[in-house]
Amino acid sequence: MSKKTGYLLGILLTIILGTILYWFFCCNCDTGTADADANSKANTIETKSEVPAKLDTTMNAFAISDANGNLSFDINDNINFKTSDYHYIEPLSVEVDNGLTKLVDYLGANPDKSIDITGHFRSDETNTSAFPNLGLARANTVKNYLISKGLSSKNINTFGRLDDNFIADSNAILHGPLGYSINTMTEGDSSETDALKALGEAIKADPLVLYFNTAEASINLTTAQRQKVADMVRYTDKVDGALLSVTGYTDSSGSRTTNVRLGQERADFAKSYLVENGIAANKINTASKGPDSPIASNATEEGKAKNRRVVVTIN
Incomplete structure (x- = not known):
């Protein structure tokens, strides 16, 4: 190489x-x-x-407008509630209170008009009221405030609405979970009168019955019982002279004097419960029949349990 x-x-x-x-x-x-x-x-x-995306707090203004009249205002505030509560937060702002006064004056000057109040509620709230839902309970408290300002209950209709899109703030406060609308009644329309008559007959045929254990005074309403309360409130709101009648009963154990007193205590307790839930005290009469008028035999414990009761109906 x-x-x-x-x-x-x-x-x-x-x-x-x-x-x-x-x-x-x-x-x-x-x-x-x-x-x-x-x-x-x-x-x-x-x-x-x-x-997760941050949900914005719902801020519902206090706004009312009558399409067939001259009432219209929009206040950047409202009646507010804590979640799972039907008592509005006090004090109300001056602007809101003035708006409610304006509403009362307007309806007072126009007796052919009425106000629908719809209370909103969420499905995750706990309802401790005597009404079927917190929305209706909230609307009822606003109704009572308007009545205290001089408006007739005949001019107020209350409703509840499920609304899971109504978001509370970080302090669990719902800002204005309420809606309002003005109605103008049609002259000669008897549909409401007919409906109230049918409602009264239904209440008398199937009154609200509350049962008590021996020496106990406590109330825990079922869904059906809450609806009966709402029906009775509506009836007494709309019918002149209508009152709730609350009567206490006992079993036959013990003396008659003691049982009559116990029956009255149960009736008074039921009245206090209803008043706490926004039903006017002057719309409720109480009485006691003690061991009288049993609906079952006092010879058995089952029968005695049925006789320990409070019956709520209308007069």
């Missing part, structure tokens, strides 16, 4: 060896970097936490 050929072979071997070494170190380095990047991205995905 000539010297020149050997020199050329040396150069060729150097090039081949350099290429191999370059591929070995640099490609592995790139792969490692790519793997590291991939691992970094994977770790980023795995550790990323999903932050």
Whole structure:
């Protein structure tokens, strides 16, 4: 082999060896970097936490407009409630109180008009009222405030509405969970009168009956019983002279004097419960019949339990 050929072979071997070494170190380095990047991205995905979108508090203004009259106002405030409560937060703002006064004056000057009050409630609230839902209970408290300002209950209709889109603030306060609308009555329309007559007959046929354990005075209404309360409130609101009649009864154990007193205590307790739930005290009469008029035999414990009761109906 000539010297020149050997020199050329040396150069060729150097090039081949350099290429191999370059591929070995640099490609592995790139792969490692790519793997590291991939691992970094994977770790980023795995550790990323999903932050839920913040829900904005519902701020419902106190707004009323009569399409068939000249009442219209929009106050950037309202009657507010804590969640799971039907007592509005006091004191009311001056603006809201003035708006309610304006509403009372307007309806007083227009006896052919009435106001619908719809209270909103959420499905995750706890209803401790005597009404079927917190919305109706809230509307009822506003109704009572309007009555205290001089408006007749005949001119007020109350409703409840499920509204899970009504969002409380961070302090669990619902800002204005109420809606208002003005109605103009049609002259000669007897549909409401007919409906109230049918409602009164239904209440008398199936009154609200509350049962008590011996020497106990506590009330826990079922859904059906709450509806009966709402029906009786509506009836007494709309019918002149209508009152709730609350009568207490006992079993035959013990003396008659004691039982008559116990029956009256139960009737008074039921009245206090109804008043606490926004039913006017002057619309409720109480009485006791003690062990009289049993509806079951006092010879058995089951019969005695049925006789320990309070019956709420209308006069």
